[in-house]
């Protein structure tokens with residue numbers, strides 16, 4: 001659906017040239033929700049803004065729904081952009097216009113048939129659950145309601161892609177959840193491909209199918225959210241994941257552990273507790289649970305347990321093998337003393 005090839009965006013500043021995006025290539029599939037994660041300055045906004053050519057790439061190409069946007073100009077580009085809606089952290093609603101007028105505005109700007117505007121706005125208000133706020137002004141809305149107007153406006157011209165620029169960063173956790181649920185609904189029911197940028201890993205965990213981690217303008221790791229949560233490779237990916245799923249064991253506890261400390265990860269349907277208790281029965285080892293949880297990512301369980309194994313060396317080895325043979329990933333975090 002979206003092809004990004006060797007995209008570079010540089011900015012000229014008083015102090016020289018700054019690279020916002022550095023040789024990024026990504027493919028985003030039709031119908032998926034794709035998250036781009038990174039700290040401030042990583043290049044997320046620059047990349048997102050290049051997708052609809054709000055920023056013109058310095059080099060590289062952007063293809064959306066089969067059209068190379070970078071080759072278009074003027075009217076052709078304007079028409080191609082109608083396929084791409086965008087929402088923002090600070091909503092950017094027109095304060096002098098009512099909710100109805102804010103949404104109607106994007107239809108008028110796209111030359112939508114005049115006689116059908118009222119019906120279309122009402123349909124959009126129903127989609128975002130805001131029918132009763134039709135005639136109020138933005139100042140009378142909560143942050144979540146403002147974002148719902150932003151979403152209705154972005155969907156007005158039936159886009160195929162929705163770009164979300166930190167869309168929930170200004171919202172409290174409960175409102176964030178309701179907006180994420182709305183985005184999920186839009187993705188599923190309208191089959192709109194969603195690309196979102198965020199520094200909040202819980203947003204990605206909640207709704208994204210795949211994700212990319214950015215640092216200094218580059219994509220350093222990419223893949224399905226589930227796989228990256230199960231086996232992150234880059235240090236930065238681990239850091240982001242630990243911001244929502246932390247397995248830190250206090251040093252005071254570790255100090256008292258003599259046996260090896262292992263991390264066991266169970267992917268998919270086997271959540272894992274059964275395998276560990278069977279292992280403890282089958283092998284002559286004792287297990288001391290230090291940490292653990294079962295996370296649900298895209299409704300699939302991911303079980304992660306940290307434990308100390310106590311026993312003779314070869315029995316410990318047999319225990320590790322026992323777990324590994326049952327589709328788990330075992331990592332020895334610290335050897336026994």
Ligand SMILES: Nc1ncnc2c1ncn2[C@@H]1O[C@H](COP(=O)(O)OP(=O)(O)OP(=O)(O)O)[C@@H](O)[C@H]1O
Nearest residue numbers: 011013018019020039040041042043044045046047
């Ligand atoms: N218009 C601009 N002029 C000059 N430099 C820019 C411009 N826009 C972005 N940059 C620089 O490009 C780099 C990437 O910025 P970008 O805003 O894309 O990152 P980001 O990950 O979205 O961060 P944030 O979440 O803080 O917006 C930064 O070094 C930034 O200073």
